[in-house]
Amino acid sequence: GKNRIPARTGNDKTGLVVFQRADEPGSLIGILQEFAARRINLSQLLSRPTKRGGLGDYCFIIYADAHVSDEVMADALRDLRTKQGDVKFLGSYPASSPHASDAREHADQRWRDADDWLNDIRSRVDD
Numbered sequence: 001g002k003n004r005i006p007a008r009t010g011n012d013k014t015g016l017v018v019f020q021r022a023d024e025p026g027s028l029i030g031i032l033q034e035f036a037a038r039r040i041n042l043s044q045l046l047s048r049p050t051k052r053g054g055l056g057d058y059c060f061i062i063y064a065d066a067h068v069s070d071e072v073m074a075d076a077l078r079d080l081r082t083k084q085g086d087v088k089f090l091g092s093y094p095a096s097s098p099h100a101s102d103a104r105e106h107a108d109q110r111w112r113d114a115d116d117w118l119n120d121i122r123s124r125v126d127d
Contacts, residue, residue, distance in 0.1 A: 005068060005092050010105060012067035013043065015090030018080055019050060019059045031060060034079050038072040039107045041065040068092040072111045 020027045028047075035042055044063040066073035068089070081087045 008067040008069040009094045011095050012092055013095045014064045014066055014068055014073060014092040017059050017061050017088040018084050019086035021084050034076045038076050040072060070108055072107055
């Protein structure tokens with residue numbers, strides 16, 4: 001169907017548009033940190049004025065070297081949606097560069113290891 005997303009290949013890109021919640025110092029770094037904290041490489045970042053067109057009213061078009069099925073990418077998207085509110089998913093698709101998949105697999109494994117570690121700690125909390 002029209003809205004279907006190609007399967008993860010391990011060498012993928014995801015495009016999205018993030019609308020900043022407020023035009024204030026540090027708003028872009030807050031968006032970028034969601035990716036940096038998860039070691040997701042950004043291959044493209046563009047800023048564009050929004051259709052509302054107010055002074056300082058921008059959205060950011062972001063292309064990341066990851067697939068929406070990657071746990072770290074899903075986690076970044078979830079946090080962006082929570083913190084920024086307005087995030088438009090453009091799609092995930094196979095990339096052409098063969099080098100991104102090795103880095104993505106390594107980052108995904110580190111994220112799963114950290115998630116297991118955190119779940120173990122949290123499982124010991126008394127109810």
